[in-house]
Amino acid sequence: MSEPLIEVKNLKKYFPIRGGILQRTIGYVKAVDGVTFTINKGETLSLVGESGCGKSTVGRTIIRLYDKTDGEVFYKSIPIHNLKKNELRKLRPKMQLVFQDPFSSLNPRLRVGDAIGEALLDHGLISRNELRDKVIETMEICGLAPYHVDRYPHEFSGGQRQRIGIARALILDPEFIVLDEPVSSLDVSIQAQIINLLMDLQQQKGLTYLFISHDLSVVEHISTRVAVMYLGNIVEMASRDELFDHPLHPYTQALLSAVPIPDPDLKRERIILEGDIPSPANPPKGCKFHTRCPLAKDICREQVPEYKDVGGGHFVACHLV
Amino acid sequence: MAKNLVEFRNLKTFFYTEEGVVKAVNDVSFSIREGETVCVVGESGCGKSVTALSLMRLIQSPPGKIVGGEIIFDGRDILKLSDAEMRRIRGNEIGMIFQEPMTSLNPVLTIGEQIMEPLMVHKLMTKKEAWNKAIELIKQVGIPRAEQIMTSYPHELSGGMRQRIMIAIALSCDPKLLIADEPTTALDVTIQAQILDLLRKIKQERNMALMLITHDLGIVAEIADYVVVMYAGKVIEEAPVRELFKNSKHPYTRGLLKAKPIIGQRQERLYTIPGQVPNPIGLGDYCYFSDRCEYAMDICHQKIPQLISDENGHKVACWLYEGEWKK
Amino acid sequence: MERPTPTLDYRKKNKKRGGTSLWQDAFRRFIRNKYAILGLVILTFMVLFAFIGPYFSPHQDVPDVTKANQPPSNEHWLGTDNLGRDVLLRLMLAGRISLTIGIAATLILLLIGVTLGSISGYYGGWLDVIIMRIADIIYAMPGLPILIVMGAIMSDLKIPPAHRIYYVMFILGIISWVGVARLVRSQILSLKEQEFMLATEVLGLKDSKKIIKHLFPNVLPTVIVAGTLGVASSIISESTLSFLGLGVVPPTPSWGYMLSAANNMIDFAKRPWLWIPPGVAIMLTVVAINFIGDALRDAFDPRQKI
Numbered sequence: 001m002s003e004p005l006i007e008v009k010n011l012k013k014y015f016p017i018r019g020g021i022l023q024r025t026i027g028y029v030k031a032v033d034g035v036t037f038t039i040n041k042g043e044t045l046s047l048v049g050e051s052g053c054g055k056s057t058v059g060r061t062i063i064r065l066y067d068k069t070d071g072e073v074f075y076k077s078i079p080i081h082n083l084k085k086n087e088l089r090k091l092r093p094k095m096q097l098v099f100q101d102p103f104s105s106l107n108p109r110l111r112v113g114d115a116i117g118e119a120l121l122d123h124g125l126i127s128r129n130e131l132r133d134k135v136i137e138t139m140e141i142c143g144l145a146p147y148h149v150d151r152y153p154h155e156f157s158g159g160q161r162q163r164i165g166i167a168r169a170l171i172l173d174p175e176f177i178v179l180d181e182p183v184s185s186l187d188v189s190i191q192a193q194i195i196n197l198l199m200d201l202q203q204q205k206g207l208t209y210l211f212i213s214h215d216l217s218v219v220e221h222i223s224t225r226v227a228v229m230y231l232g233n234i235v236e237m238a239s240r241d242e243l244f245d246h247p248l249h250p251y252t253q254a255l256l257s258a259v260p261i262p263d264p265d266l267k268r269e270r271i272i273l274e275g276d277i278p279s280p281a282n283p284p285k286g287c288k289f290h291t292r293c294p295l296a297k298d299i300c301r302e303q304v305p306e307y308k309d310v311g312g313g314h315f316v317a318c319h320l321v
Numbered sequence: 322m323a324k325n326l327v328e329f330r331n332l333k334t335f336f337y338t339e340e341g342v343v344k345a346v347n348d349v350s351f352s353i354r355e356g357e358t359v360c361v362v363g364e365s366g367c368g369k370s371v372t373a374l375s376l377m378r379l380i381q382s383p384p385g386k387i388v389g390g391e392i393i394f395d396g397r398d399i400l401k402l403s404d405a406e407m408r409r410i411r412g413n414e415i416g417m418i419f420q421e422p423m424t425s426l427n428p429v430l431t432i433g434e435q436i437m438e439p440l441m442v443h444k445l446m447t448k449k450e451a452w453n454k455a456i457e458l459i460k461q462v463g464i465p466r467a468e469q470i471m472t473s474y475p476h477e478l479s480g481g482m483r484q485r486i487m488i489a490i491a492l493s494c495d496p497k498l499l500i501a502d503e504p505t506t507a508l509d510v511t512i513q514a515q516i517l518d519l520l521r522k523i524k525q526e527r528n529m530a531l532m533l534i535t536h537d538l539g540i541v542a543e544i545a546d547y548v549v550v551m552y553a554g555k556v557i558e559e560a561p562v563r564e565l566f567k568n569s570k571h572p573y574t575r576g577l578l579k580a581k582p583i584i585g586q587r588q589e590r591l592y593t594i595p596g597q598v599p600n601p602i603g604l605g606d607y608c609y610f611s612d613r614c615e616y617a618m619d620i621c622h623q624k625i626p627q628l629i630s631d632e633n634g635h636k637v638a639c640w641l642y643e644g645e646w647k648k
Numbered sequence: 649m650e651r652p653t654p655t656l657d658y659r660k661k662n663k664k665r666g667g668t669s670l671w672q673d674a675f676r677r678f679i680r681n682k683y684a685i686l687g688l689v690i691l692t693f694m695v696l697f698a699f700i701g702p703y704f705s706p707h708q709d710v711p712d713v714t715k716a717n718q719p720p721s722n723e724h725w726l727g728t729d730n731l732g733r734d735v736l737l738r739l740m741l742a743g744r745i746s747l748t749i750g751i752a753a754t755l756i757l758l759l760i761g762v763t764l765g766s767i768s769g770y771y772g773g774w775l776d777v778i779i780m781r782i783a784d785i786i787y788a789m790p791g792l793p794i795l796i797v798m799g800a801i802m803s804d805l806k807i808p809p810a811h812r813i814y815y816v817m818f819i820l821g822i823i824s825w826v827g828v829a830r831l832v833r834s835q836i837l838s839l840k841e842q843e844f845m846l847a848t849e850v851l852g853l854k855d856s857k858k859i860i861k862h863l864f865p866n867v868l869p870t871v872i873v874a875g876t877l878g879v880a881s882s883i884i885s886e887s888t889l890s891f892l893g894l895g896v897v898p899p900t901p902s903w904g905y906m907l908s909a910a911n912n913m914i915d916f917a918k919r920p921w922l923w924i925p926p927g928v929a930i931m932l933t934v935v936a937i938n939f940i941g942d943a944l945r946d947a948f949d950p951r952q953k954i
Contacts, residue, residue, distance in 0.1 A: 023777065050509035050510065050511060050512075051509055063850065065846060065849055065850065088852075089852045089854075090852070091852075092850065092851060092852025093851075093852060095850075096850060096851075097847075097850045099843045099846075099847065100843075101843055104842045104843045104844060105842075105843035105844050105846075105847055106844055106847075107844045107861075107862050107865075107866070108866070108950060108951070109670050109865040109866060109948065109949075109950055110670070110861065110862070110865075114861075118851070118853065118857070118861065119851035119852065119853060122851075122852075122853050122854055122857055123852065152950035152951075154950065154951050157597055157598075158365075159597060160597070165847075168847070168851070169850075172851070187364035187365055187536060187598070188364065188536065188538070188577055188580050188581050189364060189576060189577060189580050189593070189594040189597075190364075190597065191580070191581075192580035192581070192582075192591040192592065192593040192594070193593045193594075193595075195582075195591055196590060196591055196593055199590075214509065214510065216510070216584060217539075217581070217582040217583055217584045218582055220582065220584055220585075220587065221582035221587070221588070221591065241587075244584070244585070254511060255510060255511065256584065257514075258510040258511050258513065258514035259510055259539065259584050260513075260514075260517070260537060260539025260540045260542065260543045261539055261542065261543075261583060261584060261585075262538040262539045262541065262542045262566060262578060262581060262583065263542055263566060263583075264542045264543075264545075264562045264563050264566050265563065265567075266542075270514065270518075272511075272514050272515055272518055273511045273514075273515070276479040276481055276482065276512070277479070277509070292511075
């Protein structure tokens with residue numbers, strides 16, 4: 001087994017809810033409520049879950065875009081959340097993030113070439129003379145034409161903007177990239193192009209990915225291991241094949257069965273979950289999933305299930321397993 | 322065979338923008354039979370939503386304009402009706418739901434008021450009758466505690482609940498056709514499954530036709546009877562659902578089916594359609610897919626292929642099939 | 649996969665697409681806008697008219713009651729006022745005061761407003777609370793009574809009329825920054841939500857670069873619009889003050905003060921040469937500045953065609 005690049009231990013991130021004229025804290029949204037996992041060098045760990053499950057917050061907290069509430073995050077054994085501001089800044093190029101929305105993630109008033117190259121220059125990693133060549137080289141790797149370099153973001157389609165976002169991260173020669181729903185706002189034909197690009201880059205440069213997505217079919221394609229989140233917790237984590245072939249948690253099973261498959265002859269046993277996702281500001285007691293779980297028992301309403309290894313690195317948090 | 326409820330005949334809807342004319346819907350013809358589910362599928366900008374909005378006559382003008390063709394709904398040409406007649410059809414004979422259930426509900430009115438309004442306007446019900454009917458509708462779309470929901474405001478409901486309410490409003494006047502424009506795109510998978518289930522159920526109960534607009538071929542396979550594939554404002558292929566998935570003809574449809582990763586089918590590398598959707602302004606007279614098509618021949622770059630049909634009614638607009646199939 | 653070999657052209661700066669910065673692009677867009685040029689021409693004319701014009705006038709700005717209230721003639725192109733002074737000359741001298749006050753007050757209000765608004769929006773927290781509460785208080789105070797009180801204090805302290813113009817600029821700036829501060833703050837708050845600002849953090853850019861290259865160019869359009877509105881409203885506020893005898897005091901002329909002649913029924917009905925010229929001057933200046941402001945806002949928007 002290869003060495004861990006990122007280690008996350010019992011990470012928590014609560015967002016205060018403010019109210020009243022004095023903006024006092026009146027409660028917390030427990031977006032991430034104690035998650036533990038490691039990401040090995042060169043692998044793709046996927047975080048899947050529905051909206052509000054905290055998957056994006058995990059991605060942003062482990063590279064310290066948000067400060068943690070509790071727990072630890074180590075990058076190559078360096079505790080990220082204990083670094084001073086300038087130490088963190090020096091480490092930034094190594095940990096990058098590609099955003100979901102290719103429209104709001106690019107400054108509309110900055111030329112594409114500048115957007116891609118500015119960080120390299122700002123970190124003093126290149127001289128001004130070499131910059132333009134390096135930018136164009138990176139753009140070509142990401143499938144952009146050299147003449148795009150002097151254009152503004154609004155002149156590009158969603159897929160091309162996503163390539164710009166990838167180039168902007170890639171030029172810094174990172175080791176670890178958080179991919180925050182990078183293909184979910186793209187059309188199917190463009191989605192496939194971007195996924196292939198990401199997988200090619202990973203192979204060529206030995207990149208490590210944290211792939212955040214709600215689309216299980218994409219996750220199955222791209223991942224080495226998969227973690228399923230529900231309301232701030234990981235409910236199940238296993239290798240890709242294990243998770244998709246033998247899902248243990250009722251939530252994972254329901255999620256898998258809910259994905260529409262483009263085959264009109266396929267008749268599947270569908271698990272349709274009742275009700276809505278509870279608010280993370282006021283999660284249910286016991287197992288957080290018990291309000292929607294078709295198999296819920298009394299114990300599920302009272303006791304938080306233990307997150308345990310059921311063998312072969314397959315972790316699950318469910319009383320019934 | 323059931324008779325046609327809607328027939329689009331050579332519909333052309335153009336948008337006149339500063340940069341030029343966008344032929345959003347460019348000579349589109351297809352029909353929807355009574356009680357049938359037709360899925361219109363395509364990528365963003367292919368004209369699938371504009372086709373539906375043209376049927377509702379909800380194209381904003383300017384910049385948009387329906388410049389040609391006919392839309393026959395239940396024997397009448399929608400495009401020739403007066404505004405007053407059209408208002409009677411909208412919400413009464415055709416219901417519509419949208420992608421974003423938050424913005425399609427008025428935030429300052431209670432759910433009850435919004436369901437009761439069309440009942441009182443179109444069906445001339447009294448307030449009491451409308452109230453009872455509204456509660457019945459809310460129960461039909463699978464929401465418990467109907468009385469409590471009646472007095473709630475939209476922001477108090479989740480996205481899935483709001484979409485159910487939108488469906489209830491669309492159903493309130495027993496429409497013959499329900500148009501659903503990407504009804505589950507903004508929702509999570511487990512909620513999407515609930516809504517699709519609901520749509521299938523009510524369609525069966527009411528023998529209502531459903532025109533579902535989506536980009537997701539998975540949804541199409543689950544719910545459609547008949548599929549229309551659009552690309553850059555044109556219908557490029559249409560067929561019954563099984564025929565389309567098992568025996569797709571157009572290189573674009575085939576590419577779409579191959580490009581989407583499918584649960585349970587692990588592959589090394591995804592198939593990709595190279596390039597991107599063409600700029601809709603100033604398209605010439607050639608197959609709009611020819612630049613991205615791996616089978617493109619000389620003629621593809623020179624002439625627009627017409628929609629031709631094989632003996633089973635599978636229609637495709639592609640020069641590859643021109644010789645084999647008769648017009 | 650075979651990739652196209654890059655053409656050498658793009659390895660160098662592209663001549664056709666011009667320089668590298670937003671500023672150069674903005675300049676090019678600006679000078680291609682005919683309204684901008686018209687605005688610039690008018691404004692330049694008004695400035696020259698006010699600051700150079702008086703040197704070409706054959707008259708002195710001294711009363712001569714024997715020539716009071718004359719209609720326009722060859723000698724006095726715009727007639728004379730009730731003290732026999734040449735209206736054209738006074739219009740020029742008044743322009744100096746009005747333009748100076750309008751522009752200086754705007755600069756002061758922008759300086760305060762943009763600084764406080766940016767701090768409030770960018771840092772948030774208790775700083776934001778304090779600044780915004782102060783803004784609320786200033787906003788809640790009726791402007792005119794404050795100006796009257798300030799004017800009275802100035803009279804009481806026997807501030808010489810020549811200096812009063814500076815105080816007027818300052819007061820106008822102080823009481824009108826609130827609107828700008830709020831605009832800038834809300835703009836920054838919405839920008840902070842944009843993912844590209846979060847991206848600057850991911851990239852580890854220096855704070856100075858975040859602000860200068862990412863935040864500032866996106867706030868600029870708001871500031872420009874606020875600024876152009878500010879010049880116009882400062883010129884008008886000055887006229888209100890002067891009319892109340894609280895701003896610039898006679899014999900120093902200002903456009904607003906000259907315009908107040910229209911308040912006199914006899915002057916209004918019988919001597920239009922007293923109030924039409926300053927009215928036209930204010931209108932032309934304000935329109936010109938608005939043209940320039942609109943053009944600037946468009947010029948900084950890359951979505952506009954070059």
